[in-house]
Amino acid sequence: MFAATRPVQSLLLAIFVMMAGSGFLSTLIGLRLERAGSGTMVIGLVATAYFGGLVLGALRSGEIVRRVGHIRAFAAFVALLSASTLTYALLQHPLLWAALRLVDGICIAGVFICLESWLNDRAEPETRGSVLAFYMVALYSGQALGQLLLQTGKTVPAVPFELASILISLAIIPICLTRSAAPMLGEVEPLSLRRLFIASPLGVAGAGVTGLALGAFYGLAAIYARRLGLSLADTGTFMMVVILGGVALQWPLGRLSDRYDRRRVIIGCFAVTLAISAALATEMRGLALLVLGFGFGGLSFALYPLCVAHANDRLLPSERVSASGQLVLLYSVGAALGPMGAASAMTLAGPGGLFLFIALCTAAMLGFGLWRLAATQPVPDAAQQDFQILPRTTPVAALLDPASSDDAQPQPQKG
Template sequence: MVPSLLSVRSLLFSIFMLMAGSGFLATLMSLRLEAAGTTQLLIGLIGTAYYAGLTLGALRAGRIIERVGHIRAFTAFVSLFSASTLACTVWQEFGFWAVLRFIEGLSLAGVFICIESWLNERATPQTRGAILAFYMVALYAGQGAGQFLLDLGNRVPALPFIAASILLSLAVIPIALTRIPGPALGGATPLSFVRLYRISPLGIIGAAVTGVMLGGFYALGAIYAHGLGMGRPQTALFMSLVILGGVVLQIPIGRLSDRFDRRKVIIGTFAGTGLVSLVLGLLARRPDVVDTLGLLFGGLVFTLYPLCVAHTNDFLEPDQRVGASGGLVLVYSIGAAIGPIIAAMAMTRIGPGGLFYFLALAAAAAVGFGVWRQRVREPVPNEQQQPYQILPRTTPIAATLDPNTAEEG
């Protein structure tokens, strides 16, 4: 296992640097636009532009990689991302930044496809789970650590964007110098949304609702924190705690879903997410307790997507799982593109707490749908349920890293 992990250390280091450089940009841009008097609806549209680019990139970037190879494509995608980040310092205007965020989403999708197909190439049945776990750690750790770069702009407003561009540029070096051969792109054609719904209605609806919730949070979570009177250091801490929480409860909740009817665990997790969101909305004037609740919120909401993937896999043949997981990633991404717009409308009408009131309502809708599905379909016997696996919500290629799909498919 150790030699296999050492063989991908350059890939893991690159993804950590990339997430450290890019993970805080949504927070930074939201705060800058709000300070400039931009409406929350327009700030939400910035988030929608990013997820639209991410979705399109997940569908189209593979063709570029196949044409020029992984290393050249990776370098091009990161260079484009770095350039668009620096371009943010040229002109702070909603339309311009929306275009840049679309480009950044498009570029990051290409980066994820390169990294994930490389990791899949290096993984064996014995090391696949460990490699996926370390990949997730690099993703979340980089994203969480990057939040603390927010405070760099107190004296020099352009400095956070410059720092992000530097980190992105440095992330190219380990890949450009790697001796790992470029693999063939793995994965399968994602299953259609109609077919996914017929196979697992709760799986696809749960993934979509999770996308709506996390898309809304990532786009406007910083505006919520700032509306509570938090400064940039406190806002960075709040955002990083939510991301940290996303790691803490993954294994305990996953194990529960392996032992009991997974639908009940999904419904319970949505219910818990909704309850915590409601409290965060009600306590919008109590920043002293928001950090703890943010940790709990992250711990619950981040488990929902892998729960939905595992539940969908319970109804699939082994050779269908990669395609289904890829389809669920796209469903999630579409939901994430819609979420910021609706969340922004809620905040405009209600105030900062409107973000979490909306998230609570979305979670309640998922709970209601899940309860209905329990009544019309028999549960999968526990011994036939597929093992829960922590998964990234990046591109369809990520499905090939899942040991439950790769070993059997």
């Protein structure tokens, strides 16, 4: 299994270092804005700007990569992201920071497009699953460990931004020194959203609602934790535990969905996420907060790849890559809307409003899922595709999914 990563070790190292530097910025920026007296709606708007940048970058960055090549494009995106990160330390103003977060989102999307298309080119058909698994581990472990840098600004407020910029800049080195030839970035023909929804209403709705919930979480969870009275160190620990929960439970839940009707597993995940969110909305503290946070991360992070797998079960093999691209864009649009919805709930209901908003989203999805379960027949077990963990990054990540191979059998069922 480890042998599969040898051709892509420099790429995996780059994403790990990149996420260690950039993965905690949303937490840090939310905390700094709150400490400066910004309201919840303003913090939500800044978070929305980041996810809006991700959408724009996912749609437009590929043109830059095709024009100048992977290495030059990667270096340009990383240099701009590093400069943007340092700019936060110069002047704190919500409008400026919203503009910087928009730039950050565009740059991060560009970085993901470079790395994911490169990974796809280097991965052999029989090793795609292993490469994708290691990519996910590098991405989320870097993001989780980066949360520990929140504590470094106690005496000098600029230090976390400086450390983030250093790590982001270091991510260029493995790419610039790699001996691996950069690939050509192809284009994927889009699948119409209407065709996708007809094939899999549950997959489409699930991806969008998961974006609403996780966009709200990433944008405002740190504010939730601080308003519960958690210290800066405990806030970082809470965020890290949620992310690690997301890493730990995706694979077991995915294997479960391979053995049983995947719709039931998706509905079950939404149901338990609803219960956990309702509990977190009561503003629990201590060990209970960490345990529930771990469970929330494990279930909510699994929902997007489960929805993609469900949609793949009901599409032709030739449609799966473009469908996965559409689903990640739907997720990103949902993530851009989520922080504002959650900010409104927190303004009305206090810190617990964040998870109250998430509970409402998951409750609506639970009802929709139960309706789809009653209205349609499941995909036969023998025809169901194997679950594959997928990142919620850019449409290019779909190319790494072994389920997109033409070897899979088409499924005509709808649901």
